[in-house]
Amino acid sequence: MKIAVVGTGAMGSTYAGLLSAAGHEVWAIDTWVEHIDAINRDGLRVEGASGDRVARLSASTSTGDPGVCDLVIIATKADGVTAAARSIDPLLGPESVVLTIQNGLGSAERIVEAIGPERVLVGIAGGFGASIRTPGHAHHTGWETVRIGELAGAVSPRLRAVVDVWRNAGFPAEVAENVHRMIWEKFICNVGFSGICTLTGLKMGEVTDNPDAWEVGAGCAREAWEVARALEVGVRFDDPVAHVREYGRAIAEARPSMALDHLAGKRSEVDVLNGAVPVQARKVGLRAPYNEVVSALVRQRETQFAT
Structure with missing residues (x-):
């Protein structure tokens, strides 16, 4: 081919x-x-x-x-x-x-x-x-x-x-x-690690092992899962925190692409990751405060990046 x-x-x-x-x-x-x-x-x-x-x-x-x-x-x-x-x-x-x-x-x-x-x-x-x-x-x-x-x-x-x-x-x-469900299942995992790894510098496994960092990561994932449920996406797990923790521990040494962007001094995809959760939440009458704060902090850091 x-x-x-x-x-x-x-x-x-x-x-x-x-x-x-x-x-x-x-x-x-x-x-x-x-x-x-x-x-x-x-x-x-x-x-x-x-x-x-x-x-x-x-x-x-x-x-x-x-x-x-x-x-x-x-x-x-x-x-x-x-x-x-x-x-x-x-x-x-x-x-x-x-x-x-x-x-x-x-x-x-x-x-x-x-x-x-x-x-x-x-x-x-x-x-x-x-x-x-x-x-x-x-x-x-x-x-x-x-x-x-x-x-x-x-x-x-x-x-x-x-x-x-x-x-x-x-x-x-x-x-x-089911492409729509597939996208949301990955999205929920992504937002659980993208923002918090970027802000803390921790790898994915380090986030799951750190109670304070994991509280934020889990909160971000839970909010995305709640939005998916309100949108009737039909995600195939009932415990987003356990699911996302398992996902992160499977690639414990990895850093999300957003974190790699910041390490390289580049702006990230925050608007389609953590920043997208509050946008989707408003469509179904929900709030996403963890993701609101995380994405705001990521954007603030990016004001110092040229690209």
Whole structure:
């Protein structure tokens, strides 16, 4: 299969490297020139829970270079989704499928606005923590599940084919029949750790082991779960605190992407993570004070960052 990964930060690079190592023709597309140059020169090294390998693949800063692809994976951060979706027309043929994998809420809707709903799949990567060590070198902690579903909800032959591609590349991949529920279940876990890890500098396992930090993280997760319940999402766990604690302890050494952004002096995706909980809560007549405070503090810290 010919695959383009648009947005090859830590997670996108992990996807691109493992899919290429499995024998697919993969193009890495990113605006980070040093990273693209390193991939073209030395290959893309991916190490971590999946092992250690160097994949040889093509890389470019332009979506105009690869030509039509069978699968286009949008792996940018949430604030880059709209621009990415608007840029991918040269990659799309009549049978091309677009898979979006982001944290938080709202990314699929922004892609639909740009290209329509017909070809969109939605993915959630659970139990991964990833970082870029140097240009051309990605590291990932955790190796759990990639869940992929049709935006429209049906289980289609093309969905099963895409899931098989991921499985054959070594990813623990599953078909998701309910995309909306899948997004919220990951979202609840994300907000339990993203804000508090960012503000404290603790890793995920350290948060669960620290009573004061965990009180805040658990409060954030509980508020998101209460909103999901009010929206009748149908999440599959009744105790959000226990569920999210277990999730964090499974990747205890990981740091959420929001925390990694702050360590790099970059603004984060707070508005689609902790900052999204109060927005959704107001729609159903609820408040989310833990998430309100956490997101306000994250935004305040970001006033000192240039980007």
